């Protein structure tokens with residue numbers, strides 16, 4: 001399957017040169033500058049405290065403030081670190097800063113939910129910088145420069161890509177279970193011309209808790225997600241856009257916490273006011289990265305807790 005993602009070697013070499021010039025953080029520049037945010041960026045990173053470290057034995061999620069985009073670090077009860085999306089390219093350096101501040105040297109898995117820039121841009125900086133166990137992506141090729149740059153970074157690292165497919169179990173430890181709910185193996189057919197609907201949707205369970213991470217999946221996908229969806233924590237789809245978070249879906253998920261990853265004063269007017277209202281009326285506590293900066297939630301298997309300094 002890896003070969004489906006590969007590009008001609010000559011192009012890879014050409015892109016490497018570009019990549020080395022454009023990478024948002026290098027091995028030497030990121031250290032010591034954890035919050036030197038790039039322009040578009042983190043809403044409040046300049047004044048944010050260092051991210052709260054994951055507690056031993058807990059399932060911890062850091063929803064990083066990367067401005068308009070998604071970047072979520074999941075730390076398993078056994079201590080593995082999985083990065084889901086990397087935010088926009090302009091926030092790559094800030095993202096590396098967050099990871100450095102948490103003492104991360106290895107990412108056991110990197111999952112790119114879909115090929116939009118606000119999800120994969122920052123990964124172009126992350127991939128060369130850290131030891132990476134595995135890269136998981138839907139098979140939904142794009143023609144954009146940022147996508148080519150990501151493939152180049154992955155190639156240069158000698159990594160293969162595991163295509164995400166519905167039904168896969170992505171768990172690394174024996175305590176938390178990771179289920180890929182979307183997309184089907186043929187993500188292109190399933191998503192049509194809308195890359196959002198190729199988004200990897202993941203449900204992670206630990207003890208009696210669950211978290212549902214939906215990328216930018218829209219209502220059509222929400223309606224097709226299989227199995228149990230009830231989750232105390234929801235990463236709200238598509239930055240709180242009206243294209244996602246249908247009432248029917250929300251009824252099935254019934255989250256206690258709903259995290260919206262969104263940039264301040266973004267040009268998309270995300271999140272949609274009706275979506276926020278729908279979440280609140282469904283009983284969820286809505287947390288937004290544009291208001292709160294990086295948000296940390298943690299489970300010991302008996303209920304989600306927001307962790308603050």
Ligand SMILES: [Zn+2]
Pocket residue numbers: 069070116118119216238239
């Ligand atoms: Zn997005």
